[in-house]
Structures are given as C-alpha cells and as structure tokens.
Amino acid sequence: MSLIAANWKMHKTPKETEEYIKRFLEIYQPGEDREVLLCPPFTSLSVAHELLAGSDIKLGAQNCHYEKEGAFTGEISLKFLKELGCSYVIVGHSERRHLFGESDEMINRKLVACLEEGLRPILCVGETLEEREAGITFKVIENQIRLALSGIEEYTDNIDIAYEPVWAIGTGVPATPQDAVAVHRFIRDLLKTVNPEGEIGFRILYGGSVKPDNAQNFTKHREINGFLVGGASLKPESFVEIVNAF
Ligand code: 13P
Numbered sequence: 001m002s003l004i005a006a007n008w009k010m011h012k013t014p015k016e017t018e019e020y021i022k023r024f025l026e027i028y029q030p031g032e033d034r035e036v037l038l039c040p041p042f043t044s045l046s047v048a049h050e051l052l053a054g055s056d057i058k059l060g061a062q063n064c065h066y067e068k069e070g071a072f073t074g075e076i077s078l079k080f081l082k083e084l085g086c087s088y089v090i091v092g093h094s095e096r097r098h099l100f101g102e103s104d105e106m107i108n109r110k111l112v113a114c115l116e117e118g119l120r121p122i123l124c125v126g127e128t129l130e131e132r133e134a135g136i137t138f139k140v141i142e143n144q145i146r147l148a149l150s151g152i153e154e155y156t157d158n159i160d161i162a163y164e165p166v167w168a169i170g171t172g173v174p175a176t177p178q179d180a181v182a183v184h185r186f187i188r189d190l191l192k193t194v195n196p197e198g199e200i201g202f203r204i205l206y207g208g209s210v211k212p213d214n215a216q217n218f219t220k221h222r223e224i225n226g227f228l229v230g231g232a233s234l235k236p237e238s239f240v241e242i243v244n245a246f
Pocket residue numbers: 007093164168169170171172207208209210228229230231232
C-alpha cells in the first residue's frame with residue numbers, strides 16, 4: 001500500500017486547517033491500495049482530528065519528544081499525540097537535523113519511543129548537495145539509517161523511510177526519478193541487510209519538490225512507494241492531484 005503524506009511544516013492555523021480539510025474532503029476520493037496522511041502543526045491536530053473522523057485519511061505529527069512527560073519545556077510527547085488521533089510521526093526531518101541540531105542519537109531515541117507507543121515513524125534521511133557532489137550519498141544515507149535503527153534493527157517492518165535529498169527540499173528542483181530510484185533500491189537492500197528476518201513491511205517515500213506536474217514521473221517506478229510532500233501539499237487541489245498520481 002503506498003503512502004502519500006503531507007508535511008505542512010509551520011503553515012496553517014487551526015482556522016486555515018479547518019478550511020483546508022473541508023475542501024480536501026470535497027475533492028478527495030479514497031483509492032485502492034493507498035494511504036493518505038496529513039501532518040499539520042501540533043496546534044492544528046485537534047481540529048484536524050475532529051474533521052477527519054469518519055474518513056480514511058490518517059493524521060500524523062511532524063516531530064515528537066521521546067519522553068512520556070516531564071520537565072521538557074516546549075516539547076510534545078507521543079502520549080499527547082496519540083490522544084489527538086495521530087498514528088504517524090515524522091522523525092528526523094532535514095529541517096530538524098539542520099536547523100534545530102537534531103542528532104542521530106536523538107532521532108534513534110524518538111524512533112524507540114514511537115515503537116514503544118505504537119505510532120508509526122517516518123524516518124527522514126537525505127544527503128546535502130556537498131555530500132552528493134563529493135560522491136558520498138550512499139555512505140551518508142547508510143550512516144543515517146544505521147544510527148537511527150541502532151538497537152531496533154528488528155523493527156524495520158514497523159517504520160517507513162522518506163528519502164529527502166536536502167538540496168531538493170523547497171527548491172523546486174526534484175531529484176531525477178533515476179537518482180531517486182537508485183537511492184530507494186539502496187535503502188531497501190540496506191534494510192534487508194539490517195533485518196534479514198523482515199518482511200519488507202516498510203515503505204520508502206520520496207520527498208523534495210514533488211508537484212502535481214512531476215509526480216507521475218516518480219509513480220511509474222515500483223521502488224517509489226509514496227511521497228512526503230511539503231509546499232505542494234498546502235493547497236488541497238494540488239495535494240489531491242499528487243495523491244491521484246498513485
Ligand atoms: P517540498 O515538497 O516543499 O520540497 O518539501 C519536501 C519536504 O521537506 C517534505 O517533508
């Protein structure tokens with residue numbers, strides 16, 4: 001089953017979320033064999049949860065803290081997210097890594113917490129332009145995945161991975177489908193190595209400047225099991241078009 005996820009980042013107030021979801025539900029049609037996920041900001045989860053009740057659209061958070069509760073000013077735990085109807089959490093997004101200093105160790109702890117609480121993490125990985133140009137893309141991805149999965153290698157069927165090359169995020173310049181496919185194959189083989197007993201229950205999503213007019217270039221390839229969409233998910237019409245590409 002493919003997964004098409006909207007990462008709204010720091011966009012949309014609760015009121016704007018309400019307008020979006022009402023419109024989205026008017027134009028969205030459930031499809032066979034695909035799952036649709038909205039990840040609004042924390043402050044919009046409550047209204048989204050109410051409005052999505054009765055639909056097959058899933059709700060997710062963009063980040064989480066790994067402790068259940070305590071003196072962690074400004075943080076949000078998985079326990080809170082569960083009560084608001086979240087079944088997914090984006091973990092280790094490139095903006096968290098690069099703008100907020102999230103380390104591989106923190107990302108690992110978040111994944112452990114997600115597995116404990118039964119929320120499905122979408123682990124984001126991706127190389128910078130410098131790393132790509134230096135020819136170390138696969139090495140960087142392997143390192144990110146191995147560190148993120150340290151100690152939880154046997155749970156590869158309980159997570160999804162988003163390959164988001166940093167240089168493609170928000171730039172309007174997506175990876176070529178060929179480059180994305182090569183990395184997706186690499187990730188799939190790596191996860192098989194990490195967990196030889198696994199049943200390939202994970203999905204590998206592509207993210208980075210996915211738009212309605214380029215989505216189909218990716219969906220042709222069986223290695224691409226879904227999308228993580230930023231900018232183009234902010235309008236219900238364009239996100240529906242991307243969903244329908246699957
Ligand atoms: P854009 O689709 O805006 O490039 O963002 C991708 C992304 O970061 C999704 O998590």
